Amino acid sequence: MVSTAVIIIIAVCGVVGVFLFAFVAVRSLKRLATTSNPLPPVQPLAHHREHLVSTLPRSQTWYMTAQQLPVPQPLSSISTKSSSTTSLLTSKPSLIEASPASTSSPLRYENSLTPPSPSFHTAQPDSSTSSLGSSDPGHAPIPEDGPPPSGLPRTWSSAGTGNSARRKRPLSMSSSRSTVYSKASRNTLRGTPHGPHSRIEIILPTPLAGRQEADIEAVEVADRWTDNPSSLHLIAMAHHSPAPPTLFSFQDTDSLKDALAQFIVKAQREAIDKKGRFTIAISGGSLPKMLSGLIGLPTIRWSQWQVFYVDERVVPLDHPDSNHRACVEHLFSKVPIPSENIHTIDTNLLDDLEELADSYEKQLIQEFAQKDAARFPVFDLILLGMGPDGHTASLFPGHELLQEEDRWVAYIESSPKPPPKRITLTLPVINHAARAAFVASGKEKVDVLKTVLDEPEAGLPASKIRPAWPGHLYWFVDDSASAKVTYAKTPFKL
Numbered sequence: 104m105v106s107t108a109v110i111i112i113i114a115v116c117g118v119v120g121v122f123l124f125a126f127v128a129v130r131s132l133k134r135l136a137t138t139s140n141p142l143p144p145v146q147p148l149a150h151h152r153e154h155l156v157s158t159l160p161r162s163q164t165w166y167m168t169a170q171q172l173p174v175p176q177p178l179s180s181i182s183t184k185s186s187s188t189t190s191l192l193t194s195k196p197s198l199i200e201a202s203p204a205s206t207s208s209p210l211r212y213e214n215s216l217t218p219p220s221p222s223f224h225t226a227q228p229d230s231s232t233s234s235l236g237s238s239d240p241g242h243a244p245i246p247e248d249g250p251p252p253s254g255l256p257r258t259w260s261s262a263g264t265g266n267s268a269r270r271k272r273p274l275s276m277s278s279s280r281s282t283v284y285s286k287a288s289r290n291t292l293r294g295t296p297h298g299p300h301s302r303i304e305i306i307l308p309t310p311l312a313g314r315q316e317a318d319i320e321a322v323e324v325a326d327r328w329t330d331n332p333s334s335l336h337l338i339a340m341a342h343h344s345p346a347p348p349t350l351f352s353f354q355d356t357d358s359l360k361d362a363l364a365q366f367i368v369k370a371q372r373e374a375i376d377k378k379g380r381f382t383i384a385i386s387g388g389s390l391p392k393m394l395s396g397l398i399g400l401p402t403i404r405w406s407q408w409q410v411f412y413v414d415e416r417v418v419p420l421d422h423p424d425s426n427h428r429a430c431v432e433h434l435f436s437k438v439p440i441p442s443e444n445i446h447t448i449d450t451n452l453l454d455d456l457e458e459l460a461d462s463y464e465k466q467l468i469q470e471f472a473q474k475d476a477a478r479f480p481v482f483d484l485i486l487l488g489m490g491p492d493g494h495t496a497s498l499f500p501g502h503e504l505l506q507e508e509d510r511w512v513a514y515i516e517s518s519p520k521p522p523p524k525r526i527t528l529t530l531p532v533i534n535h536a537a538r539a540a541f542v543a544s545g546k547e548k549v550d551v552l553k554t555v556l557d558e559p560e561a562g563l564p565a566s567k568i569r570p571a572w573p574g575h576l577y578w579f580v581d582d583s584a585s586a587k588v589t590y591a592k593t594p595f596k597l
């Protein structure tokens with residue numbers, strides 16, 4: 104018989120043995136773990152990018168990592184305007200020496216004025232919410248295979264139809280920096296594939312992409328594309344349908360002017376809060392006099408406005424046909440806006456339309472390409488008019504300029520409406536705005552407004568304004584212009 108003492112001794116030894124074994128096993132495992140290859144560091148930005156890009160339906164794209172791109176250089180070849188003390192109506196030297204690079208602010212493409220419904224043709228605006236939309240731009244669903252919004256980078260849009268008025272540009276930039284430019288588009292940078300979801304394209308601003316001297320600047324822009332997570336917003340943008348426009352109709356032009364002024368003030372405040380500046384493009388024709396509601400408003404920070412013209416007639420700045428002159432008469436002569444913040448055409452180039460359009464494009468590049476790294480400038484607000492024939496800006500029905508996909512500024516030599524020579528922002532530029540607003544009043548617009556809003560398939564130029572998601576289009580009209588429209592009206596509230 105084994106005594107109880109022996110049994111106790113055996114039990115104690117067994118327990119101690121188990122503990123010793125467990126201790127040794129844990130230590131060995133730990134040592135093994137520390138000598139194996141460490142995991143790569145977590146890269147939140149890469150994960151964010153991977154996640155976003157993986158939600159996109161198409162994957163035939165490529166990208167370069169920030170390390171593969173050349174070191175960004177300061178912008179040197181694009182000149183800037185100097186301050187001018189001359190009258191608002193006299194010609195300013197438009198492109199003078201380079202100034203120190205202005206403070207660069209990263210692209211923040213947010214839009215708190217976006218409405219809920221994603222389809223222009225089928226959906227009607229939801230008037231139950233704020234008439235200026237919600238602050239969440241992410242509610243529009245991603246269509247699986249729908250057509251891309253017009254004006255998006257060429258690789259996502261249908262092939263161009265050719266344009267005899269197209270200006271000649273160098274075909275591509277230097278490719279000496281292990282950078283490949285696709286045959287399909289001189290604006291596309293290709294890099295080494297990085298992973299199954301990392302094959303994104305870098306689309307350069309067209310004016311930069313087309314110029315050898317802008318090579319370095321273009322790559323700098325591309326660099327920010329890869330670094331800035333919000334640029335992915337722009338990629339995602341290509342896969343959303345544009346939102347349906349919001350139609351505000353007012354009893355008379357005075358209430359229209361007041362509401363328009365409030366709307367502009369709100370857009371200005373949001374832009375300045377985010378980026379410290381407000382970029383606006385203004386049309387001519389009847390529009391400037393609709394801006395009188397802005398005069399004397401203490402909430403406007405004129406020194407932070409950067410004003411461009413949606414289109415300009417090729418005439419001296421003090422000519423009665425000049426859109427700039429109309430804006431000065433109705434607004435700028437009555438408010439404290441610095442003259443250098445108003446970007447006029449260079450009247451030294453009135454005899455050379457191509458040069459004139461190029462020089463205006465350079466002004467845009469200077470304002471936008473350094474700060475907003477996108478292929479097209481993203482205006483905070485574009486104010487548009489519409490002619491009785493449905494034209495807007497200097498984009499006329501049936502004109503080949505409606506097919507333009509690359510340029511920021513184009514020219515027209517034979518406008519159906521006098522004067523014949525004009526320059527104009529192109530459709531892709533207008534359709535990249537954060538907000539665009541048409542202003543139309545009077546019974547002479549009644550038929551065309553009905554066609555544009557109720558029959559967009561008729562294809563009038565004004566119907567082609569459909570800012571890409573999450574941008575948004577508003578119509579500020581009076582009741583006489585909207586008398587025949589069946590498109591849903593939204594009560595105005597900020």
Ligand SMILES: O=C1O[C@H](COP(=O)(O)O)[C@@H](O)[C@H](O)[C@H]1O
Pocket residue numbers: 386387388389390413414415416426487488489490491494495496497520
């Ligand atoms: O010629 C032009 O016409 C349109 C529309 O003008 P409107 O007088 O009918 O409002 C205008 O938006 C554009 O800027 C102008 O150059």
